[in-house]
Amino acid sequence: MTASALAQSPLLTHRERLWPLAVVSLCLHAAAIASALLLHKPSAQIDLEQKPIVAKLVRLGQKRPEQYLPRKEQAAPPPAATAPVSIPVEKPSPPPAPAAPPAAPVARVKPPTPKAPGPKAAGKGDVLSSVLSKVKREEALSEPAYGDPQGDPLGDASEASEGDQYLALVERSLRESYVLPSTISERDRLHLKATVILYLDADGQVLRYAFESKSGNGGFDAALERAIRAARIPPPPAELRKKYRDEGLGVVYRP
Amino acid sequence: MNSTRAATFALALLVTPALALAQRTYIEVGSPNFQPLPIAMAPFSYEPGAQAEATEIGQVLRSDLALSGLFDVLDPKGFLADPGEGLSASTIKFTRWSDVGAEGLVKGLVRKTSAEAAGEFHLFEVRARREVLFQVHRGPSTSARLLAHQFANDIIQYYTREPGVFLTRILALRKSARGREVVAYDVDGQRSEVLYRDPDIVLLPSWRPDGKAIVFTSYRSGRPELWTLDLATRKPQRLIGIGDLTTGGVYSPDGRQIAFTASQNGNSDVWVASADGSGARRLTTDPAIDGSPTWSPDGKRICFVSTRSGNVHLYIMGSDGSNQRRLTFQGNYNQTPRWSPRGDLIAFTARDERKVFDVFTVSPETGKIQRVTQDQGRTNEEPTWAPNGRLLAFTTDRQGRPQLVVSSPNGERQTLVTRDGAGVATPSWGPWAR
Numbered sequence: 060m061t062a063s064a065l066a067q068s069p070l071l072t073h074r075e076r077l078w079p080l081a082v083v084s085l086c087l088h089a090a091a092i093a094s095a096l097l098l099h100k101p102s103a104q105i106d107l108e109q110k111p112i113v114a115k116l117v118r119l120g121q122k123r124p125e126q127y128l129p130r131k132e133q134a135a136p137p138p139a140a141t142a143p144v145s146i147p148v149e150k151p152s153p154p155p156a157p158a159a160p161p162a163a164p165v166a167r168v169k170p171p172t173p174k175a176p177g178p179k180a181a182g183k184g185d186v187l188s189s190v191l192s193k194v195k196r197e198e199a200l201s202e203p204a205y206g207d208p209q210g211d212p213l214g215d216a217s218e219a220s221e222g223d224q225y226l227a228l229v230e231r232s233l234r235e236s237y238v239l240p241s242t243i244s245e246r247d248r249l250h251l252k253a254t255v256i257l258y259l260d261a262d263g264q265v266l267r268y269a270f271e272s273k274s275g276n277g278g279f280d281a282a283l284e285r286a287i288r289a290a291r292i293p294p295p296p297a298e299l300r301k302k303y304r305d306e307g308l309g310v311v312y313r314p
Numbered sequence: 315m316n317s318t319r320a321a322t323f324a325l326a327l328l329v330t331p332a333l334a335l336a337q338r339t340y341i342e343v344g345s346p347n348f349q350p351l352p353i354a355m356a357p358f359s360y361e362p363g364a365q366a367e368a369t370e371i372g373q374v375l376r377s378d379l380a381l382s383g384l385f386d387v388l389d390p391k392g393f394l395a396d397p398g399e400g401l402s403a404s405t406i407k408f409t410r411w412s413d414v415g416a417e418g419l420v421k422g423l424v425r426k427t428s429a430e431a432a433g434e435f436h437l438f439e440v441r442a443r444r445e446v447l448f449q450v451h452r453g454p455s456t457s458a459r460l461l462a463h464q465f466a467n468d469i470i471q472y473y474t475r476e477p478g479v480f481l482t483r484i485l486a487l488r489k490s491a492r493g494r495e496v497v498a499y500d501v502d503g504q505r506s507e508v509l510y511r512d513p514d515i516v517l518l519p520s521w522r523p524d525g526k527a528i529v530f531t532s533y534r535s536g537r538p539e540l541w542t543l544d545l546a547t548r549k550p551q552r553l554i555g556i557g558d559l560t561t562g563g564v565y566s567p568d569g570r571q572i573a574f575t576a577s578q579n580g581n582s583d584v585w586v587a588s589a590d591g592s593g594a595r596r597l598t599t600d601p602a603i604d605g606s607p608t609w610s611p612d613g614k615r616i617c618f619v620s621t622r623s624g625n626v627h628l629y630i631m632g633s634d635g636s637n638q639r640r641l642t643f644q645g646n647y648n649q650t651p652r653w654s655p656r657g658d659l660i661a662f663t664a665r666d667e668r669k670v671f672d673v674f675t676v677s678p679e680t681g682k683i684q685r686v687t688q689d690q691g692r693t694n695e696e697p698t699w700a701p702n703g704r705l706l707a708f709t710t711d712r713q714g715r716p717q718l719v720v721s722s723p724n725g726e727r728q729t730l731v732t733r734d735g736a737g738v739a740t741p742s743w744g745p746w747a748r
Contacts, residue, residue: 126643128644130685233341233343242473245476306337311342312343
């Protein structure tokens with residue numbers, strides 16, 4: 060085939076007719092890729108400060124009146140321990156009965172304090188009445204477990220917040236094992252922070268964990284490792300198992 | 315073609331982890347349960363004649379460390395100290411201490427002469443297997459308690475980088491057969507010292523910030539007025555008397571002013587005067603009852619109690635009486651506020667819906683109230699802060715007559731430190747200086 064024959068080939072003519080289309084196609088692809096990259100840019104940034112919504116299970120019950128003083132959620136601490144040292148204390152010198160004190164000044168206004176019933180003659184009938192009055196006193200002091208009419212019978216919080224139930228359970232289980240030594244100073248508590256990635260199996264067991272960032276305080280980081288080993292995390296929902304096994308769950312610990 | 319494939323593969327390698335990372339869920343876990351650091355104290359060694367001092371120092375140091383709320387002092391019955399161990403790290407079998415759960419180890423040697431007692435104290439970190447603190451303290455032969463308090467402060471300083479409070483004292487009122495007494499206790503409730511005794515009523519003692527004098531309310535002149543007592547001379551001196559009643563004096567943190575409650579023509583208000591009693595001026599003018607002032611640590615604000623809302627609540631104002639605003643909205647009988655030296659909390663007494671008096675704290679910025687005592691007797695009241703703001707003291711009737719409790723600010727660790735037959739009232743925790 061000669062050169063003139065090639066120049067007149069129908070194929071070549073066809074390719075020459077297509078080049079404008081190819082250019083247009085290239086431009087369109089470039090625009091699509093560019094726009095995709097531009098649109099994707101924000102989501103590619105990892106915001107470790109972003110908090111997922113975590114919920115507490117709200118107890119089923121009546122709402123606590125807002126004007127009431129707060130109560131502690133956990134059980135009351137045990138009766139105060141007495142100081143272990145028993146060095147002899149200075150003894151007050153003996154008796155003459157003190158004179159009746161005059162009235163206290165008004166500035167520290169104090170309402171009449173409820174008085175404990177005084178000692179009574181211990182007759183047989185009084186035993187029953189004293190038991191009944193004790194029961195009544197204890198009833199008066201007992202605190203209803205406030206919650207929410209829409210709450211969960213197994214809930215442990217008195218106020219509601221919305222959020223992901225599984226993450227709420229994970230957060231609670233991690234918090235239960237989250238124990239730090241009291242000696243970590245107040246100043247350190249203001250800025251300590253570490254991020255750990257937990258890889259979970261279908262049972263919620265921690266397959267492995269890795270520090271994404273350490274706090275720089277050996278005592279704090281060691282306590283986190285103990286906390287993770289002690290945590291009892293519930294099994295992830297079926298649809299999240301692969302995610303938490305392969306990608307892990309990030310946990311940002313702060314004091 | 316090969317180069318195109320390679321570029322695509324490289325791009326995929328770069329992009330895939332980023333996408334995976336972008337999808338990872340993060341949660342935040344806070345509010346840890348702070349637990350005391352397990353610390354062991356080996357029985358202190360002693361030279362001849364110093365056994366009693368060694369025992370006393372050990373007891374007081376153990377008590378101080380436990381009271382701080384920072385340490386779990388291991389029961390000596392739980393381990394058998396090896397008498398072959400010395401006071402240097404090279405002689406200590408750290409594995410044995412680690413096995414009993416200790417993270418810190420305290421050892422010491424006590425000496426005594428006719429004129430002097432001395433303690434050589436060592437602190438070791440068990441995991442690191444090294445000595446981290448060594449101190450020698452000396453004092454008069456009767457100063458065993460003092461030496462123990464000094465080393466307790468050293469240990470607190472080492473772990474928290476903040477000074478300890480075991481050389482400070484707590485004032486309180488006590489009734490005796492000879493009248494009302496203003497008593498100073500060591501922080502562990504021991505070594506009570508009567509600073510002042512009055513056959514009449516004495517109320518609301520409070521320290522001057524330099525620790526060299528106290529102010530209190532006395533009826534010596536026939537009506538309640540503010541009096542001071544120089545602790546060096548023990549001589550009481552009348553300071554201020556305004557109207558029908560003057561009471562509840564508290565010095566500003568710099569010691570230059572004193573705030574108090576005074577009632578004129580039946581209207582109780584908050585007043586401020588110079589520390590020498592001159593230049594008294596009224597800060598509140600509301601016809602309701604205003605009183606019980608407490609200074610913020612920078613001296614720029616005053617928290618006080620007022621009935622102006624109908625119930626008894628806490629209010630805050632500038633130290634010149636400006637910008638008065640209500641702080642508490644829960645409860646209906648909130649009183650005896652005490653501003654923390656850290657400035658972040660105000661402790662107070664409140665009566666809850668069951669008519670029980672308990673101790674609470676409130677943030678002066680947010681107004682958020684947290685409970686300190688709960689279901690521990692019918693009356694827990696009159697809180698006062700340690701100068702480092704890490705501990706509270708208040709009185710409680712949980713074991714009968716009111717006694718002094720030292721507590722962490724959240725109430726998780728509370729220790730009853732006095733067992734005074736007459737009971738104690740209105741404690742006031744002293745400053746650093748003695």
